[in-house]
Amino acid sequence: KNQVEQSPQSLIILEGKNCTLQCNYTVSPFSNLRWYKQDTGRGPVSLTIMTFSENTKSNGRYTATLDADTKQSSLHITASQLSDSASYICVVPLGLDSGGYQKVTFGIGTKLQVIP
């Protein structure tokens, strides 16, 4: 069964601390893995897209890793800021949409709260 599971479901950390969010997937065939950030009441924003051959990719204070053998990905946030409070969603496209592009299906993600 094609699935994407994230952990933890929610997380509270102090401002300035680091944290790591996990994503396990069983989607096959695998093409790429995407991390999105969604602020409350806003649309999601793409953080990273990683293909099979990429092990790590950074975007500012966000660093994503991918282990295609164990089918695991992590998103590491360094020196967290209050503005990092959001839901972080791991997406592994499966299938094609009507335009012939990869179909993106969103999960609930991990809800991160950074407190002062």
Added chain:
Amino acid sequence: GAVVSQHPSWVICKSGTSVKIECRSLDFQATTMFWYRQFPKQSLMLMATSNEGSKATYEQGVEKDKFLINHASLTLSTLTVTSAHPEDSSFYICSARAAVPLAGARGGTDTQYFGPGTRLTVL
């Protein structure tokens, strides 16, 4: 670059009325636009995919006669919720896929750019 706007950002309407939500790609042409719906504490659910100049493709369980989608140009798609009821109250988000890869796009033409969303409340 790659800005997608939605209008209105929020709307309150009476049950039985119709509501139109606009989604615009401001600085790029979008061959495909997507409409999502998100209920509180739930994930984004794809409602339909619209390609410019053709009929929208609706996901299973989404009523095409209730949620009318018009993608008349490469920069504008509209979602009309017809005869809205309280259970249609939700957060509606559109996204657009660029016709050509945009600078810095992670994923080339496969990249979706999301709008800020429209909060619909039906009384």
